[in-house]
Amino acid sequence: MDARIALGLKFSEWLAMGHDPGGCPVRNLLDRLGDRWSMLLLCALAQGPKRFSVLARVIPDISKRMLSQTLRSLETDGLVLRDVQPTVPPSVTYSLTPLGESFASPLLGLVTWAEANFDVVRAARAQGRSDPGDLSQPSSQVS
């Protein structure tokens, strides 16, 4: 796979450029999008615009607090558009901006990989638990 090579080269570049943790685009965006909810919300909005309460329904285990907070963050970063209809009670619809839509492509890659490799990962996890042989070495005895 030369994707690995390309990725390694990119990392080399960051190092060469001084690797300012705050200025690195990848670090910066990964910090934002790489939480538990952002990418999931973007998947949900990829279906089409949705209202706050609909999002809360299709993702049952997100709290209102985090839903609100994550949507604001995505809006601030220009990935999501928040449209408030001044009815009463107000009706708020969220949708992807063009920028948000452009993120669908890499996100789809991630999602596809996850679906394709989940079994392998689960097998690895299971093996880790059932093979305590290496852990019984006296040299790694803690305390």
Added chain:
Amino acid sequence: MDARIALGLKFSEWLAMGHDPGGCPVRNLLDRLGDRWSMLLLCALAQGPKRFSVLARVIPDISKRMLSQTLRSLETDGLVLRDVQPTVPPSVTYSLTPLGESFASPLLGLVTWAEANFDVVRAARAQGRSDPGDLSQPSSQVS
């Protein structure tokens, strides 16, 4: 972009399947890989195998605790191989497994998007800050 369509369809499938938050492969893997450090470490290891102290050096702002913890998690999930050389003091080398290497491809997509769109995101953030017209509503005054 029909990546958006495809992503939306995937989300629809999850919903149709009952959307068990714990059983969803994407949720599960995103929870693991979607923290601040996992993907960054995978980028670093894409360059080639590295020792613990080297990783700590090329990513200056990770604490030893999180470095250790994240590497263990990646090892458990089968993405990273941990190789302990029984020298004294022991020398530990981390490398990508084939599974880890296969993740380089979607990760590269993410990284490429981040680099390409960072300016747009920053512009969106700046606009959010420099357009306080909507923020001056008394009801939304934050701290």
Added chain:
DNA sequence: TTGATAAGGTCTCATTTAGAGACCTATAAG
């Protein structure tokens, strides 16, 4: 006329998680 419900949040509090930094093992160098 109460009362409930609804949307779209915010607020407070308790629990998790992350970060900082001391500490530990054993050996070799100065």
Added chain:
DNA sequence: CTTATAGGTCTCTAAATGAGACCTTATCAA
């Protein structure tokens, strides 16, 4: 005798997260 090194772990504190009460205004049911 002191320091340094590799690869961590441990504790303590700070920050992020989740649970759930509360808010507003209007409409529907009893």
